[in-house]
Amino acid sequence: MLLQLDLQSDIPIYTQIVNGILEGIARKQLHPGEPLPSVRNLASDLGINLHTVNKAYQQLKQEGYVQINRKQGVVIQTAAMPPADEKYRQKLGEQLRPLLAEAICRDMSLEQLQHLSEEIYREIKGAEANE
Amino acid sequence: MLLQLDLQSDIPIYTQIVNGILEGIARKQLHPGEPLPSVRNLASDLGINLHTVNKAYQQLKQEGYVQINRKQGVVIQTAAMPPADEKYRQKLGEQLRPLLAEAICRDMSLEQLQHLSEEIYREIKGAEANE
Amino acid sequence: MLLQLDLQSDIPIYTQIVNGILEGIARKQLHPGEPLPSVRNLASDLGINLHTVNKAYQQLKQEGYVQINRKQGVVIQTAAMPPADEKYRQKLGEQLRPLLAEAICRDMSLEQLQHLSEEIYREIKGAEANE
Amino acid sequence: MLLQLDLQSDIPIYTQIVNGILEGIARKQLHPGEPLPSVRNLASDLGINLHTVNKAYQQLKQEGYVQINRKQGVVIQTAAMPPADEKYRQKLGEQLRPLLAEAICRDMSLEQLQHLSEEIYREIKGAEANE
């Protein structure tokens, strides 16, 4: 798997890993049951600290996107992915809200915003068939 | 102005202030030229330190949403608000991407997402006339 | 005299006044012996505080660009303007240095810098005949 | 790194630090990727508060001269330095203008000014090879 890290970003590295893996799942490049690299391997591949990778994996487990077994290590969730329940949608809304507010300040129309998110959505989702 | 802070949130207080003011501008509850409370006043109103408020104001100034002068204090930008230029849209896209990826993991359809963001957009924008 | 103030600038207003008057002298729009507006008049014309204008005038007097008499009020220096002595050149150099250093960081050539300052120099100086 | 501070100067300490580092970059005593002292170290070396150093570093980051990450601390920008674009040249011009105007008041010729700035330019730039 290719994970692009930006060590200069103000986004914590473990968050970048989480995001990268989530995008991998969304793109269906990572399938349920598929094992992720071991903490040691990924850390050395990325040239970062063990703890950082571990923290990312723990967060993914916590949110229900992966399972951690002794045998197989870390694998993508084989049971159902966490659902888009009301609680999640509310959290998502709270994350979206300040982004939308700032966009409105900059006079973006709803159409422009929808267009932008559709573009990104399709770019992620559309990768399904090809990759 | 009504600014709801969550001191327990992992979102820095100064960011919450920035977001709150941006939403106030988006809602047109704050108009160009309108003065914001002085750092000392807002700090004591919110029960926080004046440096925290100042940091929020500095960020808003830096991003072009407010102007600061020693006489009037801090006022909403009277010249044009910063535009939704390509650079901004790219930044917005990068903020949107992980949110969309996670939503896709949870099997949200594009329609559901669009519906959610439209709801929030209209909730903010729709406040224009009423408040 | 036309003095353009930017109340939003982070340059103090009294400094803007000093700069404006110095540029007026450089452009020879203000001649030795010519009276400047009274503190009260200029303050009310510019819509600013008396103290602010006074501070600017005091600084100009301090640096030898104007004289202050009871009768005529504030007039442009009739004796010789302060000379470009070694002390002044050193002060100027210290002001120039950080500007040049930053320009070098941005890979400006000496020629580009000389061109820029010549342009400004001639723009000010060239106004002599016409205005 | 040698940073000379004048605590009595009316130039803020954090600005002096910024200027000193910019000059270090211009002199090529500081190379891209090279780490700067940690805020705590530099603060104790200079005998000032760490927040003052931090403010300087934040400004340098904001202007694109350094990168900050939690692992390495603060390092000189490894990507391209910010360019001398039109916006920068305009800002530079506005900083140069009052200096030139005052020099004209003191009857400095364009040649004298060019000579002075060339001297400083070469003094900074000429340090490249030697230091």
Next chain:
DNA sequence: GTGGTCTAGACCACG
């Protein structure tokens, strides 16, 4: 009165 600067000391997140 305003914001700007500086100091001092604390705790936390990240790696």
Next chain:
DNA sequence: GTGGTCTAGACCACT
């Protein structure tokens, strides 16, 4: 160990 955040309190410049 690093920087990030927050608090607290001081003095100064500007208006």
